[in-house]
Amino acid sequence: MIPLRVLEAVVVLFPVSEIALSIFKRSKTPPGQNQDQGSAGLVWIAVALGVVGAIAAQSVPMARPLWPDQVVRPIALVLVLSGLAIRWWAILTLGRFFTVDVATRRDQPVVRTGPYRFVRHPSYTGALVAFSGIGVFMSNWLSVVVLLVPITLAVFIRIRIEERALLAALGVPYADYCSRTKRLIPGIL
16 A cells, blocks of 8 residues: 555645746746736636635545545555646646746747647646546545636636637647647547
8 A cells, every 4th residue: 555655745746846837937028928817826726725625625524435545545646646747748848938827939839749749738637637636635526526626617717818829929830739639638628
């Protein structure tokens, strides 16, 4: 069985990496050129609400799963690690073009390599998979739902803002890429 401390350390790794990204990967665009429209803040608020709600949902007795810890812990660990791997693969693939706020650069190409071959927003896919793992770690199906609903809604709002900015900056090549690639789940969504 996976020791609880190992799983807790992995669960803590996710928010620590997100805080580091927030500090070090902001765009260098002058005020007025940033196209974020507050979506980064919205995602952080959704995460906070989701986490608080998921913790509160743990006190609902009928929402406890029937699975024992020896089943829940490996599933949670695989989901969090897989989600982080997908997210960081996407971030590293974008390289200098990755920012935590929505901003484009004049020399920015349409990236179609790495995880971007499969979906347009793999870093969000990875984040949602990792959050699913955190929900499973809470060992309560209601916690999974309460955690994922606000975060997923905020991510879809952010994607809409981001895609508008990318389409305006990258034009036809990005529109062509969008017509052939799903947003979050290959071949589905």
